[in-house]
Amino acid sequence: xxxxxxxxxxxxxxxxxxxxxxxxxxxxxxxxxxxxxxxxxxxxxxxxxxxxxxxxxxxxxxxxxxxxxxxxxxxxxxxxxxxxxxxxxxxxxxxxxxxxxxxxxxxxxxxxxxxxxxxxxxxxxxxxxxxxxxxxxxxxxxxxxxxxxxxxxxxxxxxxxxxxxxxxxxxxxxxxxxxxxxxxxxxxxxxxxxxxxxxxxxxxxxxxxxxxxxxxxxxxxxxxxxxxxxxxx
Amino acid sequence: xxxxxxxxxxxxxxxxxxxxxxxxxxxxxxxxxxxxxxxxxxxxxxxxxxxxxxxxxxxxxxxxxxxxxxxxxxxxxxxxxxxxxxxxxxxxxxxxxxxxxxxxxxxxxxxxxxxxxxxxxxxxxxxxxxxxxxxxxxxxxxxxxxxxxxxxxxxxxxxxxxxxxxxxxxxxxxxxxxxxxxxxxxxxxxxxxxxxxxxxxxxxxxxxxxxxxxxxxxxxxxxxxxxxxxxxxxxxxxxxxxxxxxxxxxxxxxxxxxxxxxxxxxxxxxxxxxxxxxxxxxxxxxxxxxxxxxxxxxxxxxxxxxxxxxxxxxxxxxxxxxxxxxxxxxxxxxxxxxxxxxxxxxxxxxxxxxxxxxxxxxxxxxxxxxxxxxxxxxxxxxxxxxxxxxxxxxxxxxxxxxxxxxxxxxxxxxxxxxxxxxxxxxxxxxxxxxxxxxxxxxxxxxxxxxxxxxxxxxxxxxxxxxxxxxxxxxxxxxxxxxxxxxx
Numbered sequence: 001x002x003x004x005x006x007x008x009x010x011x012x013x014x015x016x017x018x019x020x021x022x023x024x025x026x027x028x029x030x031x032x033x034x035x036x037x038x039x040x041x042x043x044x045x046x047x048x049x050x051x052x053x054x055x056x057x058x059x060x061x062x063x064x065x066x067x068x069x070x071x072x073x074x075x076x077x078x079x080x081x082x083x084x085x086x087x088x089x090x091x092x093x094x095x096x097x098x099x100x101x102x103x104x105x106x107x108x109x110x111x112x113x114x115x116x117x118x119x120x121x122x123x124x125x126x127x128x129x130x131x132x133x134x135x136x137x138x139x140x141x142x143x144x145x146x147x148x149x150x151x152x153x154x155x156x157x158x159x160x161x162x163x164x165x166x167x168x169x170x171x172x173x174x175x176x177x178x179x180x181x182x183x184x185x186x187x188x189x190x191x192x193x194x195x196x197x198x199x200x201x202x203x204x205x206x207x208x209x210x211x212x213x214x215x216x217x218x219x220x221x222x223x224x225x226x227x228x229x230x231x232x233x
Numbered sequence: 234x235x236x237x238x239x240x241x242x243x244x245x246x247x248x249x250x251x252x253x254x255x256x257x258x259x260x261x262x263x264x265x266x267x268x269x270x271x272x273x274x275x276x277x278x279x280x281x282x283x284x285x286x287x288x289x290x291x292x293x294x295x296x297x298x299x300x301x302x303x304x305x306x307x308x309x310x311x312x313x314x315x316x317x318x319x320x321x322x323x324x325x326x327x328x329x330x331x332x333x334x335x336x337x338x339x340x341x342x343x344x345x346x347x348x349x350x351x352x353x354x355x356x357x358x359x360x361x362x363x364x365x366x367x368x369x370x371x372x373x374x375x376x377x378x379x380x381x382x383x384x385x386x387x388x389x390x391x392x393x394x395x396x397x398x399x400x401x402x403x404x405x406x407x408x409x410x411x412x413x414x415x416x417x418x419x420x421x422x423x424x425x426x427x428x429x430x431x432x433x434x435x436x437x438x439x440x441x442x443x444x445x446x447x448x449x450x451x452x453x454x455x456x457x458x459x460x461x462x463x464x465x466x467x468x469x470x471x472x473x474x475x476x477x478x479x480x481x482x483x484x485x486x487x488x489x490x491x492x493x494x495x496x497x498x499x500x501x502x503x504x505x506x507x508x509x510x511x512x513x514x515x516x517x518x519x520x521x522x523x524x525x526x527x528x529x530x531x532x533x534x535x536x537x538x539x540x541x542x543x544x545x546x547x548x549x550x551x552x553x554x555x556x557x558x559x560x561x562x563x564x565x566x567x568x569x570x571x572x573x574x575x576x577x578x579x580x581x582x583x584x585x586x587x588x589x590x591x592x593x594x595x596x597x598x599x600x601x602x603x604x605x606x607x608x609x610x611x612x613x614x615x616x617x618x619x620x621x622x623x624x625x626x627x628x629x630x631x632x633x634x635x636x637x638x639x640x641x642x643x644x645x646x647x648x649x650x651x652x653x654x655x656x657x658x659x660x661x662x663x664x665x666x667x668x669x670x671x672x673x674x675x676x677x678x679x680x681x682x683x684x685x686x687x688x689x690x691x692x693x694x695x696x697x698x699x700x701x702x703x704x705x706x707x708x709x710x711x712x713x714x715x716x717x718x719x720x
Contacts, residue, residue: 207295
């Protein structure tokens with residue numbers, strides 16, 4: 001007998017060991033997320049994928065699906081919470097979409113559109129975060145980091161290089177580069193690394209290439225994130 | 234350096250009238266006038282009241298972001314900044330010569346912008362003054378009044394601008410703040426459908442532009458006493474000129490003439506602009522005062538924009554606009570025309586030229602090509618210059634070995650006209666305000682002189698929204714004597 005749970009009233013099948021977001025993705029149901037990526041172990045930090053399971057809040061990327069669960073996701077209450085989390089991400093960093101190369105391909109921007117975020121709502125922090133342009137092929141723009149740790153996981157688990165880490169605690173948490181100088185140019189990071197491909201925002205960018213894809217042909221110009229992201233990717 | 238009416242000797246004894254903000258211009262500026270007890274004018278200044286920070290805050294950013302970032306200086310002619318920056322960065326990426334398709338697509342984008350900006354300025358901002366009179370009923374002196382009294386004229390203004398915006402959209406991806414130009418080329422060509430959509434309308438766009446020239450020519454020549462002398466001052470003038478000295482808005486070399494039309498310099502590679510142009514800072518304005526080095530601060534200032542360009546070039550490459558240029562030159566009598574209100578006439582000649590160039594380009598299959606990018610040997614420094622709707626625009630960048638901007642210098646069109654606009658309003662203040670009771674209509678004369686230059690104060694201020702006008706006449710003790718406002 002197949003295992004199922006309900007998500008916003010819809011019956012979702014799953015196999016033992018799958019998380020809620022994995023099962024939802026396979027069933028074609030989008031749950032907003034930023035730090036989750038199907039190729040990596042869940043991190044459970046961004047909280048965008050928070051759902052209510054039997055009335056209690058939990059991260060759907062870390063909670064295993066169980067038979068008979070009643071899961072709520074696309075509700076006004078939960079989406080308002082997701083929107084507030086997204087607004088906080090926008091004000092904590094310096095996210096100037098108009099001149100960002102990632103605009104139109106950015107998961108944070110697309111998620112904000114999906115959630116109907118019309119303004120940042122909170123006061124901007126405007127942190128001072130100089131870019132790291134020391135690497136010959138890759139630019140690091142820390143202004144846009146949302147601390148999803150995907151580059152950390154990719155560099156450690158796939159590339160075997162441990163180039164990145166999150167340092168500090170609480171609001172002072174920030175992305176660092178594992179080099180004595182702290183500079184990417186002093187690591188063995190390469191453009192072909194998995195870690196160079198996974199950033200959901202515009203932190204890790206190929207150098208000397210900007211706005212090569214015209215407006216109208218970028219990923220989220222073609223379809224909103226709820227349709228563009230399948231199986232949780 | 235002292236200029237007549239720039240600085241009063243005893244300002245503490247004088248009354249101050251402020252036009253704050255100046256209305257029906259792009260952006261946010263104000264005029265202050267100091268008067269004595271007999272309403273005699275002692276000081277007149279055009280102020281740009283906010284500080285521009287772009288030159289500073291793009292330092293530390295990667296160079297490929299710059300064309301998209303700096304265009305946010307303005308929502309009126311962002312294409313100018315987008316292309317001037319792209320041209321400077323072409324130099325930095327070693328793209329000495331763009332592909333024919335890239336060059337033509339950028340040119341199409343730019344001429345679309347010239348068309349929409351000139352149409353906006355003439356029909357929306359200035360036609361109320363020109364059609365109704367400078368001190369006509371203030372409730373009618375606006376675009377709504379024009380739409381009521383001259384519906385066909387107002388409609389054409391709207392549609393001309395709309396067409397220009399569509400040209401920008403298909404080349405840059407968006408009507409405002411697109412991404413079409415990238416260092417070394419462009420990111421898209423036209424589809425056949427996009428081209429054909431524009432071709433459907435271009436013929437009547439050219440025709441309407443021809444009629445717009447005739448409209449302003451008629452207005453100007455019917456009242457030569459006013460139009461040839463209002464706000465007049467003599468100055469040098471400067472612009473890019475293209476191949477063979479043609480009028481060219483996109484590319485060329487720098488040429489400057491003195492007030493009699495004699496060449497000061499010509500065929501100057503704009504990479505060396507800083508050898509001939511210097512900027513002066515004055516304590517009362519955030520906008521600098523550029524001047525030609527060889528002549529010096531006092532007499533080296535100049536004007537830019539349509540009146541300079543149309544008189545600086547040898548000829549215009551398109552037939553209708555060239556015909557109109559000759560008529561204008563004949564009217565001027567073989568010597569340079571310096572009357573600020575002649576800006577309107579030359580602006581419409583330029584709009585016609587833009588429409589004709591767009592028509593030619595739309596018949597060029599290079600616009601459909603996929604050969605869009607070139608690159609070459611990386612350089613550390615580049616200058617891009619373009620003729621923006623309001624005049625010559627300079628972008629100058631230095632980039633370090635890590636591809637990050639270390640220096641930026643922008644001389645925007647309106648800055649080039651800074652002294653010229655101040656001279657024009659001082660002339661108007663002397664002629665119309667001196668010794669008279671200040672009225673809204675008289676103050677509008679000051680604004681008419683400013684509007685002739687089509688200043689884009691946004692480049693300096695980033696201001697948004699509609700521009701209410703409030704004028705207060707304050708006596709020497711600071712008491713309010715008289716107040717006028719409009720919202």
